[in-house]
Amino acid sequence: MLDILKNRRSIRKFTQTKIPPEILLLLQEALLRAPTSKNNRPWDFIFVDDASLLQALATCKPHGASFLKDAPLAVVLAADESKSDVWVEDCAIAAITLQYLAQSMDIGSCWIQVRKRQHASGISAEKAVQQVLNLPAHMRVASIMALGYKAETRAGIPKEKLEFQKIKFNRYS
Numbered sequence: 001m002l003d004i005l006k007n008r009r010s011i012r013k014f015t016q017t018k019i020p021p022e023i024l025l026l027l028q029e030a031l032l033r034a035p036t037s038k039n040n041r042p043w044d045f046i047f048v049d050d051a052s053l054l055q056a057l058a059t060c061k062p063h064g065a066s067f068l069k070d071a072p073l074a075v076v077l078a079a080d081e082s083k084s085d086v087w088v089e090d091c092a093i094a095a096i097t098l099q100y101l102a103q104s105m106d107i108g109s110c111w112i113q114v115r116k117r118q119h120a121s122g123i124s125a126e127k128a129v130q131q132v133l134n135l136p137a138h139m140r141v142a143s144i145m146a147l148g149y150k151a152e153t154r155a156g157i158p159k160e161k162l163e164f165q166k167i168k169f170n171r172y173s
């Protein structure tokens, strides 16, 4: 596990190789095993591999999403906000679980923030994603994960660069 943590970096360049169905199933299993508050499981996960949909999702906000158009896979993390007041946390945990499993199989990933971001037209990035995917308004969109085999190499952060001063013991000061 520590090796996975050490080596995971955000990957934004992918080969065009499709992720095979048996690996997709493992990614799905990881998402569905993510813990949720009160075991509410308010989320749904939309796997997108259609090129025109990927292109449309890549424009959900002006910055930080464009690389999605060249990714072979996006997983959209959405949740029914009426099912949980902490759907944001539940989606975040599922997202990082997905990233760590992907890294364990040498699959690259990058988180694309959607909630609280704006589409170029001024509507929310969430609304833009809802429109592309036919998601009803109560299905809130937290983020999109871009996934694929890596076409760039990024070294893990060296241990010496970790900010151990951010760790406090017993009291903050």
Ligand SMILES: Cc1cc2nc3c(=O)[nH]c(=O)nc-3n(C[C@H](O)[C@H](O)[C@H](O)COP(=O)(O)O)c2cc1C
Pocket: 008, 009, 010, 011, 012, 063, 064, 065, 110, 111, 112, 113, 114
């Ligand atoms: C909550 C969150 C939102 C993020 N949003 C984006 C994003 O919209 N676009 C993007 O390219 N990267 C995004 N990232 C990736 C971060 O930029 C990246 O994790 C950070 O720079 C550290 O780099 P590393 O993941 O390679 O360690 C996001 C990461 C997190 C955790």
